[in-house]
Amino acid sequence: MSPKAAQREKPLIMVVGCGDLGSRLLTMLLQTPETQHVVITGRDEERLTRTANLARFTAANLGLVEEVGVERVDLEDVDATAETLARVRPDIVVMTASLQSWRVITQLPRKHFEALDEAQFGPWLPMHLTLNHQLAKAVRESGTAPLVLNAAFPDAVGPVLDTVGLAPTAGIGNVANIIPALTFGFAIEAGVAPADVRVRLIAQHYFSHYVPRFGDEGNGRYHLSATVNGEPLDDIPHRAVFAHLSGRLRRLGGEAGQLLTASSAMRVVHALAGGGGRTAHAPAPGGLPGGYPVRVDAGGIALDLPADVPLDLAVAINEDCQRADGIDRVDADGTVTFSAREMSVMKELLGYECRTMRLEDSGEWAEELGAKYREFAERVTA
Template identity: 65%
Template sequence: MTSPSDTSNTTGTSDTTGTSASTGTSASTGTTGSSGKPLIMLLGMGDLSAKVLTMLLGDPATNRVVLAGRDAEAVRRRGNLALFTATNLGLHGTVDSVHVDLRDVDATADTLARVRPDIIFMGGSLQSWRVITALPKEVFEELDEAQFGPWLPMHLTLNHLLMQAVRGSGIDAKVVNAAFPDAVGPVLDKVGLAPTIGVGNVANIVPALTLGAAHLLDAHPSQVELRLTAQHYFSHYVPRFGDAGKGAYHLAASVRGRPGTAELDHGALFAQLDNRLKRIGGIDGQLLTASSAVRVLKGMAADSGVLAHAPAPGGLPGGYPVRVHRAGGTLDLPAGLDRDEAVRINEECQRADGIDRIDDDGTVHFTAPEMAVMKRLLGYECQSMKLGDASEWANELTLKYAAFAAKFR
């Protein structure tokens, strides 16, 4: 998922529809076809998934797609648009459609068992990160001080339903989550339902850091290789303010042809992202999240082992450098950083994002200062949330935010 300004998301990650829609003709069935290409299902046909779809159809390794959701006609038309655009460029994939309502877990499981996707891209969320950016600038900035953690129920609820359906379907589909994966993944991991891997967030900041490092190291960007361990807060904060704020992180850089780890002035590096390397955010910025997602999806489809950055591989908190294979992402940490320390760093950064800790049963405890912002502005306060109560908290947050936003229309 992605974050309130899309300077770090990607969550991105995550589109706004509750359970989204589908496209195309009648849905194809069966796993990897005779061509060896996997069937990729997209859930949540908002702007992010639409961009992902367009990119997937541009590569023969990923152009066998089925779109799933509630409004089959709307999504069918979206799929046809992408299919026609690809055809105009001489690219010929397939886009099918199937009806899915994630709130009906049993029916979703039956559909998954019939369609048998190899990879599911989850772009659905109860409220997109973009929604609060429509507030007046000063109001948004005040609410943004709550960080992203308190909004977790909006992104956890549908993922929990999806993962229950995947388990009930009996298929071995890999799930790639774009909705606040940094926190959704580790919560669901506590009950054995973590998506395979996330996209966006840590991945969205790496291109700018690579270009900035190349500038400082007098090297071509293609020669620079970064390995960044960081939670969503870091990737949201640095591009907006040019420093790391309260965010813990680990960054290592190397330059091809030069021995050892490159020495970098992190302050000078981060400052570039709020200056010469500042980018547009909002809905246009979703293009970067989409490219982050497709890097992972293509790596899985081709079983390539490509180096990427991704949140929540295997349900871990925060984001990491990974090697992407068919089964998901395996950690590819730099020398001197082990798994336990990487997890500790991300859990520390997670507290800056408003989530204090996650218990072994999936109960989430939120930080007091960030939740105090939500209480003061929205009248919403959730000090701790059991996994089974996420839907109720999401409903309350939806109502409280709607009443708050109505004041500024």
């Protein structure tokens, strides 16, 4: 079912995927008037119904009585997905589905996880690109034009799909997830209130993943600036701020950390839904590689780069950081070349090697990678 037509004066938000992130986001969406018209979609109708009702009842405990639409969607069936989109006509689509969640490898025995984590995230791209490509084709086929936000490795998925004119509006998470901790870190170093600090960060997924774990930037190129009430904090060493993220500002990660991604998504969705303009950070706005500061309002998402950073420099910074994440480049036809060092880890541990991947072959590579990973996981956990 879908929300009643009478409610459509507010935007209809479709959450694609009923996993941990989609469920957390759904609960948040029901908490504000601007974002309460929601339909959640996925393949498992029983799970969808139970998830929708849990979110409804949680909202009811807070004095908010809202309906949640439920639609069965199998992204691998592009035609059927397009028909659903054409019938439901969402204004905003939030994509949370992938063929294998990023956190799956964190469940390996520690030494095996740490060894495989040396491959970084880039080689896992087909697991996140494949379903996004299917959704993008369905949106095009449906004749609708929703704003699309992608949570599945958006830093790389966006630029690949942009080569064929199918990039999501923007991504969520990643660069946005590190901003609160950086803000608190600068506040500590400057001796001011976090509310008075504004941070602007240009960085790819590698940076936002690495800094909270190790307290430095590793091999990731980035551009970071902060102000207090408009005055620059140029005299504060970045390493001093980064050290706080693995120290007093350390946080839970893994599945528990999905709460931060859901709140990053909520910040963007709420502004798009008419909750007022605001600054934010987002990966892949307009299909650009990596993450950027942005401004968001009901009209859409626009870049908000520092005055001293032109767009071509921001893109170059992110492309360089992307190499540290295991992706050497994305060609104009959508072909991805993976970095030799990171792919060598995949070959050694999983017996999987993909040096170049065409967009149309993503599904086949995902199938092979999934099988090789399952064999590895069974072997090391036996």
